[in-house]
Amino acid sequence: MKSSRASTAIDAIVIGASTGGVEALGALLPALPTNLRAAVFIVLHLPRERPSLLVDIFKGKCARPVSEAQDKEPVVPGSVYFAPPNYHLLIDKGPQLALSADEPVNFSRPSIDVLFESAADVYGERLMGIILTGANQDGAVGLQAVQRVGGIALVQQPRGADAPIMPEAALKQNPGAQACSLEQLAGLLGTLANGRPLVPPHATN
């Protein structure tokens, strides 16, 4: 899989984070290049009833447009979408965004697994999945779906993570996933300009 990678452009990046996620994203999102072609979808677990301030937090820090995902909205390449609190975010054919109020998965709504699995279906090997800091297991199964379709699976190094449980669970479930520091991840995102073939992060295995 890895050798064929170099020729496949990335059309979408899914990111999952929980505890400590706002800070981690604060290190990653500013690294997105101005001419990014891939769409970015983010699930960050939040206390349920609090209206999401994520868009406000990241709007000014990001070279690309940031918004809260709306149901049935067509995906615009190069845009950053956050799942709204209390709804699952899924990617449907089109590609377009879809929300659902289904039961929580892994005690979470939005759930990282739900986003990753639906995105894997739509984007296949043109997908990159990133699991960041967090104190639960959500995302581990979703990242497996990303790998199954030949996408790129990356995980924040548990050592440097604010909460290591989520990255640890993701790595345990996905031995093929690469562990990277936040700096490496930021550097990698910075190279994703204009659908240019991906420069793989330095291999840790």
Added chain:
Amino acid sequence: MLAQDFDIELRLLIDAIYLKYHYDFRGYARASLKRRLTTAMQHFSCRTLSQLQDKALHDDTVFSALLDYLTVQVSEMFRDPGYFLSLRQKVVPLLRTYPSLKIWVAGCSSGEEAYSLAILLREEGLLERTLIYATDINTQALQKAQAGVYALERIAGFTENHSKSGTSSSLSDSYTAAYGRAVFDKTLTQHIVFSDHSLATDSVFAEVQLVSCRNVLIYFNRELQDRAIGLFRDALCHKGFLGIGTKESLRFSSHADAFVELAREDRVFQKAAA
């Protein structure tokens, strides 16, 4: 299993259900439908959707259990209190001007939304002149709705929501608690007609002043959303009101122009003058 095979099997299953049971899931949003069917497959110990189709076609009890996977029965009373607050502030004053009221709660699940509206209207002194049509395709949910009985452990959440909906009265005025259950007043149920109606296959059945259809449209694709919103437009009287879920929008609908925003954040609309 290949994703492509799954898609083929999904279409076949949905067609089979339509042909045999006349439930039409063809216009449902694919990604979440797929997810729920994957869960159903595990529940019924099927390796493929074709196996599930076999069971669903030849065993009615499997189909009725499957219906609970195909439809999502998640609800709460006074869910998103801001919505009910907006209704109180922006819609109720206009509803007062009608001598009698008809309201349609579409996709009412086990009744939480319909009872919330009935309680709100009673608090506003309007219930006596109101008839609420509450419809859904899930007949088991409709039976629960008719009974108006909810587990007591859900009441704390309902009460908190209710207290944020712009009222000083207490939710406990509307139910009696017994044996771990809250039984809602029959005087509320008397003003609600629960019935089986599908936004995918049925047509308009009454003229109403308000349609409340929350967290149903997100399960539909755009074409089916358009059908449903068209029904609402046709059911609404001149300048009638439409409320939808907090994360639903009319923006991508071909009927968007038929409505004007009344409370943007809370998704309350008014039918535009023709």
